[in-house]
Amino acid sequence: MLDWLIVGNGVVGATTACLLADAGFSVAVLDSLERVPAMPEDWDLRTYSLTPASRRILSAIGVWPLLDAQRIAPYARMAVWEAAHGAQIDFDAGRLAQPALGYILEQSCLLRAVQAGLSARPRIARxxxxxxxxxxxxxxATLTLASGQRLQARALVACDGPDSPLRQLAGMGCEVQAYPQQAVIANVETGAPHDFIARQCFLAEGPLAFLPLPDPRRCSIVWSMSPAAAEATLAQDDAAFTAALGRAFDHRLGPVLSTSARLAFPLRRQHAPTYSEGRVVLVGDAAHVVHPLAGQGLNLGLLDAAVLAERANAAGPAGLESPAPLFRRYERQRRGEVLAMLAATDGLNRLFLYHAPWAGWLRSAGLALTQRLAPMKQLLMAHAMGDLGDLPQVARLQAASNVHS
Ligand SMILES: Cc1cc2nc3c(=O)[nH]c(=O)nc-3n(C[C@H](O)[C@H](O)[C@H](O)COP(=O)(O)OP(=O)(O)OC[C@H]3O[C@@H](n4cnc5c(N)ncnc54)[C@H](O)[C@@H]3O)c2cc1C
Structure with missing residues (x-):
């Protein structure tokens, strides 16, 4: 019988599988899809901002070195401002003596690299x-597939995304709240170079981020707006879209010269009241979904994976005889972090959506004050980099010297 069966072979599922296999457990991964994504000819529309902590986790399983360095955009600076009042806050990794606040990567590159990480471990069944x-x-626990095949394991990990079929089969609930927003994404070319600075401005309908791609004049944008506005934005021709985007961004990078195709994603927040039931445990989006304004959903999932593997390793094979205490320790370590991130992203999104004059004053005063208070800025930066909280060993700053980077 298998020790662990991971359901969902996305970035979080594959990372969980590698970490558990490296801890000596027998592991299998199941996904409804077989494909390894092809490398897009141009830039992939789906990109992630990954924290240095996530980089350390991916390095520890040997996946980070498999990424094509030419397709990673590290950024050391970030600028966040409010469109209505112009108050701005700037972050600089140099203030924490760190080389980067984060890294922008394409989803297809990352998926290909984690799949190569799995292939490098032939003992992981797929x-x-x-x-x-x-x-x-x-x-x-025994899973029966639609084909009739049965897979038995001592523990099942649901890494099958926000609608997690495994979570539902285990009878576990999930609190879901739809935001009155959709995120429109695209890759655009700008008149001025981005200088590897991540930029985000808060507009009346939600945040608009310009994230640097490795090409100095190309950015991945994430623009949150009402569903009606998203529909209208997708229907615009390229010239109307690039003009509207440039205006919304106050032409901070000059005119928007060209755009890729555009996609829209409905946004929601989601949290499971409990992370395990019997022999099933939730990891990544199966447990929680946060607003993308802080670019933290995948980062949270990678930390979940590392904490679960660390707890499993500490408990050893005996921990799987009755996994409830192991799962409780995992949940205790992760729930507070996740709730803090849910509250922060939710609170920020709501504060910027309020149109009352007091809300405008509070936003500008808050940004201006934070800009002046160096210790508070450093704390926010450390949080955004994934360096705070009850971190698993593999994600800690000092662990960097022990991993192949
Ligand atoms: C617009 C937008 C921008 C974002 N930007 C960022 C960012 O910059 N940084 C960041 O950290 N996060 C970001 N996120 C969040 C991030 O996309 C998610 O948190 C992350 O993809 C979750 O990964 P996962 O592996 O848990 O789930 P998924 O990526 O959803 O993977 C689930 C896997 O389960 C499989 N599966 C599904 N159903 C079944 C089934 N029935 N049987 C078997 N397998 C199944 C699927 O095929 C898939 O492979 C963003 C989200 C959005 C919407």
Whole structure:
């Protein structure tokens, strides 16, 4: 019988599998899709901002070196401002003596690298299929796939995304709240170079981020707006879209010269009241979904994976005989962090959506004050870099020297 069966072979699932296999457990991964994404000819529309802590986790499993360095954009500075009043706050990794605040990567590059990480561990079995039913006993859990195939393990990890079929089969609830917003994403070319600074401005309908791609004049944009505005934005021709985008961004990078195709994602916040049930444990978006304004969803999932593997390693094979205490320790270590991130992203999004005059004053005063208070800025930066909180060993700053970077 397997020790661990991971359901969901996205970035979080594959990382969880590598970490658990490296801790000596027998592991298999199941996904409904078989494909390894092709490298896009141009820039992938889906990009992630990853923290230095996530980089350390990916380095520890040997995945970071598999990424093409030419397709990673490290950024050491970030500027955040409010469009209405112009108050601005700037962050600089140099203030913490760190080389980068984060890294912008394309989803397809990252998925290909984690799949190569799995292939480098031939003992990890891979299955393709859709989960159909779940049976749990005192000793094990058995998943039956739509094909009729049965997979038995001592513990199941749901890494199958926000709608997690495994979470539902385990009878676990999830609190879901839709935001009155969608995120429109695109890659655009700008008149002025981005200088590897991540920029975000808060507009009346939500935040607009310009994230640097490795090409000095190309950015990945994430623009949150009402569903009606998103629909209208997707329907615009390129010239109308680039003009509107340039205006919304106050032409901080000159005119927007060209754009890729555009996509829109409905936004929601989500949190499971409990992270485990019997022999099933939730990791990544299966447990929580946060607003993308802080670019932290995947980063949270990678930290979940590292904490679960660390706890499993400490408990050893005996910990799987009755996994409830192991799962409780994992949840205790992660829940506070996740709730803090949910509250911060939710609070920021709501504060900037209020149109009352007091809210405008509070926003400008808050940004101006934070800009002047060096210790508060450093604290915010350390948080955004994933360097604070009850971190697993593999994600800690001092662990960097122990990993192949
Ligand atoms: C616009 C936008 C921008 C974002 N930007 C950032 C960012 O900059 N930084 C960041 O950290 N996060 C960001 N996020 C969040 C990030 O995309 C998610 O947190 C992350 O993708 C979650 O990864 P996951 O592996 O948990 O889930 P997923 O990526 O959803 O993977 C789930 C896997 O489960 C598989 N699966 C699904 N159903 C089944 C089934 N029935 N049986 C078997 N397998 C199944 C799927 O095929 C998939 O491979 C952003 C989100 C949005 C919407």
């Amino acid at each position: 299955y393709t299929g859709t989960v159909a039913s779940l049976e749990q006993t005192a000793e094990s």
